[in-house]
Amino acid sequence: MLASVEARPSFKRLPRAVREQQMLDAAVRVFSRRGFHEASMDEIAVEAGISKPMVYAYLGSKDDLFRACVNREGTRLLESIVAAVGDDLPADEQLWRGLRGFFGFVGAHREGWAVLYRQAKSRQPFADDLASLRARIVEVVAGMLRKAVTQEGKTDAKDQDLTASAYALVGAAESIADWLADHPEADPDHSAARLMNFTWLGARQLLQGELWQPSSA
């Protein structure tokens, strides 16, 4: 039966789509393990159980391949978050679920995502792909914050402030995710809870108009 054929790691004559996924799986592993530059096309081909020319035939150059990895993983992450957030829940609940979704995904793809993410940030051609992913996530978060503000009755919050807050939150989350990726024993939910607390309370105060003021200059 086909099912069993797909289940065992058959390396011959697979349809293109399947082969491509195998290659991407292998590429993600190798890029994560070594970093972009240290990863060699040779190693990726071996890891995929396929010859190098096939990799070039299917996925193109090393840059193309890496971008494909970033995009596939990025899409999965975004979907993971969106699915977790849900539609009709209170803002804090949504934020909480979103954070859990995010950290859960990173926790489950430690070796995959976080390292891959780190790579992409520093290499120019990929930074753009990443930036657009990030922008979409920020948008989602900003939406939640706007909803929260509305719930609290505040209506004059400036959009720019909301976006800035969302940006800070996402940045903090990424920073913690980075750390999470390096600490296999850490619990993603715990990270989510900590950030939730740390952020939510602060954000609420902030959105309620309370501000810390420097006493000097």
Added chain:
Amino acid sequence: MLASVEARPSFKRLPRAVREQQMLDAAVRVFSRRGFHEASMDEIAVEAGISKPMVYAYLGSKDDLFRACVNREGTRLLESIVAAVGDDLPADEQLWRGLRGFFGFVGAHREGWAVLYRQAKSRQPFADDLASLRARIVEVVAGMLRKAVTQEGKTDAKDQDLTASAYALVGAAESIADWLADHPEADPDHSAARLMNFTWLGARQLLQGELWQPSSA
């Protein structure tokens, strides 16, 4: 007079100490511009206006050179923060000054520090140097938080919680610094103020025992 001879921008036969700084300056620029692996020793030598063998003679291998960059910049950053914090001020004032010092430094060394920092995080041999720098910063921050707690009259805050909070704060700051390094038009002080607000209020609530609780499992 000799003085004038020394004064004109002579590029030949400089004493070792001077050349080393020139090289480090050049290396920081190139590493920032290209990233560790994409940076070539050739380009660094050209940027420093000197031949490659001199770089090897004075600073050693590419790894050695990079580590020297990380250490020099890291030391400067730390000193920058410590100097800003001051000794006998209220905790919030100290935190505020520390953040301003931090973001001010990053803002002034945009191309230098943040990118260099990004590089070091991912390359194993340097990650250690970076981790120790970070640990020292976290310690400074935790000290401020402890002081804050004492001022607020709370005495039962667990040290572990303080460290965790400090860690999160530093992570958030780094994340924002990353963003700052990529946005030349952004104002460091503004970043400092935002994080100060965002964090201080939240931290205060947190330290006062208030916790956000998920309404569902």
Added chain:
Amino acid sequence: MLASVEARPSFKRLPRAVREQQMLDAAVRVFSRRGFHEASMDEIAVEAGISKPMVYAYLGSKDDLFRACVNREGTRLLESIVAAVGDDLPADEQLWRGLRGFFGFVGAHREGWAVLYRQAKSRQPFADDLASLRARIVEVVAGMLRKAVTQEGKTDAKDQDLTASAYALVGAAESIADWLADHPEADPDHSAARLMNFTWLGARQLLQGELWQPSSA
């Protein structure tokens, strides 16, 4: 026919085994001509009519390559001697044939072996390979001497003396081979005869118990 296509000296897309031998041939020539350190991988690649990366792909580093040369030539030499010696002949006849085999081989591979041999002696990692080859040759020679002693009726020759004599003989042969390799006009058989005479008579006397004694301290 395909056969004719394969027969013409095509220099492209040869199977690995063939290319490896071509490379080894070239490497032996270049190492012989220049010595280990003065030989460049570039020159070897050119001599082999192939690009450098292929050399690395098939034979590894310069050290690996050199060791492969030493081993291939060493094996050939040993086989050459063993084949010449034969099994059931009087000891002197065997020694004679062995020497002819040895010098014949060296004479036929002048540029190859002897210089290569000189190189290997001085470079640490290869000296071991060489020492083991030499040990096997010494063993063969010692076996012949033992047989000779038995034929002469002497039964009390100490094994250690036999080995020492074999060592000296091999050393002398190597020394003459060295000279032979530098003198293209010299006749290998003549060298064999000279050493045979020089040694055999001396060895016989020695093994019969006759000793030269210094008349003074």
Added chain:
Amino acid sequence: MLASVEARPSFKRLPRAVREQQMLDAAVRVFSRRGFHEASMDEIAVEAGISKPMVYAYLGSKDDLFRACVNREGTRLLESIVAAVGDDLPADEQLWRGLRGFFGFVGAHREGWAVLYRQAKSRQPFADDLASLRARIVEVVAGMLRKAVTQEGKTDAKDQDLTASAYALVGAAESIADWLADHPEADPDHSAARLMNFTWLGARQLLQGELWQPSSA
């Protein structure tokens, strides 16, 4: 007193002749330790306790320096042998003393000579210096053999045979010296005695017209 000044390792303002000897001492050590190519002028300068430009000023290029080493050591060796041989002694006694002189010198300069000798043999420009040294030694040995023949009453020995025998003897001696240089625990006199026995008896037979003849073609 000058004596004491010269005795302690003073590194300043020494007369040129002394400096040159210091440099040669250092160079011999380093060349022996590393081999010609692996020896760096830097290491030699450091070993000599002097700056590199001084080495170039006094002894010229690396090749010049190496040749100076070979010549100094070669001259010393030759003088050592000639002095040992003496003038009016029986031929066998002279040979014995010559061998003792040779192996004694090598034994006392293990690290110096033998390795240096090995180096010189393989590097073209120096091989000539070495060949001329060798020719002089061979001549000395041939002289002894001629004397021996005369003493034995044989007058028809061909000069070419004498030279050939002398060559073989010298070659064997060098071979053993090589081995000696690598075995610090070996006794030079023992080597001399072994070669003396092995050779003298054989040579005597040979010179008396006795020849080993192959029984087959």
Added chain:
DNA sequence: AATGAATGAGGCTTCATTCAT
């Protein structure tokens, strides 16, 4: 007399990428 500063040249090695089968 002596040296710290400086460099041109060259060697080993690796890799992304393509060709011919």
Added chain:
DNA sequence: AATGAATGAAGCCTCATTCAT
């Protein structure tokens, strides 16, 4: 559809040698 064979280009590093003081 698939791959073994092949290479141009580039990078790190070292060293003999010289210059300017």
